[in-house]
Amino acid sequence: MDKIKKIGVFTGTRAEYGLLYPVIRALHQSAEFELSLYVSGSHLDERYGRTITEIERDGFPIAKILPLPAIGENMAQDSAAVTAELAAFFAEAVNRPDCVLVLGDRYETLGVAVAVFLSNIALGHIHGGDVVGGGVLDDSIRHAITKLSHLHFPVTHTSAERILKMGEEPWRITITGSPALDNLKLIPKLEKQMYVDEYGLNPAKDWVLFTMHPMTTEPEKAEQQASEVLEALALHTERIEVLATYPNHDEGSKDIIAQLEAFKAKPGFHVVKSLGRERYLNILRHVTLVIGNSSSGLLETAFFKVPCINVGERQAGRERGKNGVDVPQDAPAIQQMLDRVLRDDAFRQALQNGEHPFGDGHCAEKLLAVLSNTTFNAALLQKQLTY
Numbered sequence: 001m002d003k004i005k006k007i008g009v010f011t012g013t014r015a016e017y018g019l020l021y022p023v024i025r026a027l028h029q030s031a032e033f034e035l036s037l038y039v040s041g042s043h044l045d046e047r048y049g050r051t052i053t054e055i056e057r058d059g060f061p062i063a064k065i066l067p068l069p070a071i072g073e074n075m076a077q078d079s080a081a082v083t084a085e086l087a088a089f090f091a092e093a094v095n096r097p098d099c100v101l102v103l104g105d106r107y108e109t110l111g112v113a114v115a116v117f118l119s120n121i122a123l124g125h126i127h128g129g130d131v132v133g134g135g136v137l138d139d140s141i142r143h144a145i146t147k148l149s150h151l152h153f154p155v156t157h158t159s160a161e162r163i164l165k166m167g168e169e170p171w172r173i174t175i176t177g178s179p180a181l182d183n184l185k186l187i188p189k190l191e192k193q194m195y196v197d198e199y200g201l202n203p204a205k206d207w208v209l210f211t212m213h214p215m216t217t218e219p220e221k222a223e224q225q226a227s228e229v230l231e232a233l234a235l236h237t238e239r240i241e242v243l244a245t246y247p248n249h250d251e252g253s254k255d256i257i258a259q260l261e262a263f264k265a266k267p268g269f270h271v272v273k274s275l276g277r278e279r280y281l282n283i284l285r286h287v288t289l290v291i292g293n294s295s296s297g298l299l300e301t302a303f304f305k306v307p308c309i310n311v312g313e314r315q316a317g318r319e320r321g322k323n324g325v326d327v328p329q330d331a332p333a334i335q336q337m338l339d340r341v342l343r344d345d346a347f348r349q350a351l352q353n354g355e356h357p358f359g360d361g362h363c364a365e366k367l368l369a370v371l372s373n374t375t376f377n378a379a380l381l382q383k384q385l386t387y
Contacts, residue, residue: 006034007371008063008097012041012108013248014051015296018277020103021058022182023126026364028060032372036063036097040082041108042249045071047257049246049274064089068108072249075107075137075216082111090119098376099151101367103127103179105142117148122376125149126179126367129159133317137216150380153367156319156357167387176366177359180300183281185361190282199270201241206288206342208233210244212256213293215314219252225329226259229291229311230269232335236342237268243283246273288348289341298324302356307341307348309334322354 007027011017027035039055039062042048055062066085068078089095099122102109116123128146132138146152146163154160155178163173195201212229214222233242244260247253264271275283284290284304290297293314301308302321310320312329327337341348374380 004034005032005099005371005376006036006097008036008038008100010038010040010100010102010109010112011055012039012043012106014042014049014054014274014276015248015294016103016106016109017043017051017055018183018280019178019180020101020126021277022179022186022364023101023367024060025058025186026368030368033368035061037061038064038066038086038100038112040066040068041071041106044068045249047072047246047273048249051274051276054276063095066108068249072251072253075251079107079111082108083115086112086115087119090115090121097121099124099371099374101126102145105130105132105138105145107137107141110141110145113145113148120381122151122374122380123149124151124153124367124371126153126176126363127155127159128152129154129156129162130319131159131162131317132315150383151370151374153363153370155359155363158319158357164386167385169384169386172383174366174370175359176363177361178299179363179367180296181303181359181361182363183277184303187278187281189285190279192286195243195279195283195286199243199272201243201270202268205239205241205268207283207286208236208240208242209283209287209290209292210242211247211290211292211294211297212311213247213314214250214252214256215293215312216250216252219250219255222247222252223255223259225312226256228329228331229334230259230263232331232338233291234263234266234268235335236338237266239342240268240288242269243287244269244271245275245280246271289338291338299358302354302358305352305354307351309337309341319357321356321358323351323356325351 027033043052070077100116101124103126152173153176247256260271263269290301291309297308298320308324310326
């Protein structure tokens, strides 16, 4: 049998861990790979639910915890700290993996990518080539990670084409689909009554799931932007129950949390720091609508054909299923779209009947096949750009 390959995986948020779970699980169960997790970000912070406990319950090996010195306050300091900590960890030969997998476009992930790349370790990037196009830093960070990566695992053909246009060699690119779809085969089904019992949701009303994150280029507007959506939702509480989850830990998140905690006292509003992977995916089976500016609103909801109102510019250019509708960050426009989705049965039905471009639920299988067939050596690290 060939030498066991050492694969590291980085996770810094609950949403990212939820997406990565099928890949992590497949690596952990395979005799061909030795898995190591590097954990950082909101996983370590009580304010955001300290979701490292979920990773520990899942039984995956955590090789390195990477605390952030200024979580939610200074992205540059946090990214630099992750780079320094992980680079020092990799300097010890016993800690060096053959390859590290990262997902997406977080600033902590950029710090990880720099540490991996400059340590001459292969870097694999999931969800590269995506485009947001809104007023956030995500596209720049994601594309920077792509240029540091040696293996690319885009989830759509469009994203793969963008990676090619960046000059990456075609043989390094494998379209896997999103690991989010793999999750649907793995999670146990949770009935609606559980959410009634656990969170106090009224089963006689329509349920709306709300998640909003700060715009990284304008964190000072986070409070106002969250308030506009919450006020619009409050106008409909005679027929809806709102379950709101905490934002990620970007700058401005504290202001959104303050708004959520204030609205928690109002009838029809329920707030939870983190639902966790199983409860988040399952509640999409039961809600009438998702609203906010989270990428999950345009990704996971598409699999369940749940209508999603995407607010503002944070996800403006992201590829999505037919279930998503955009609305500007404007209180009257948000209110009008909410009213239409909730009251116009034909419009809502049209949103529920759309297709999505995110794959077939075999991402982990395809990704592990690439890792299995890849020789991790100096030749892999020597990229030949094609532009």
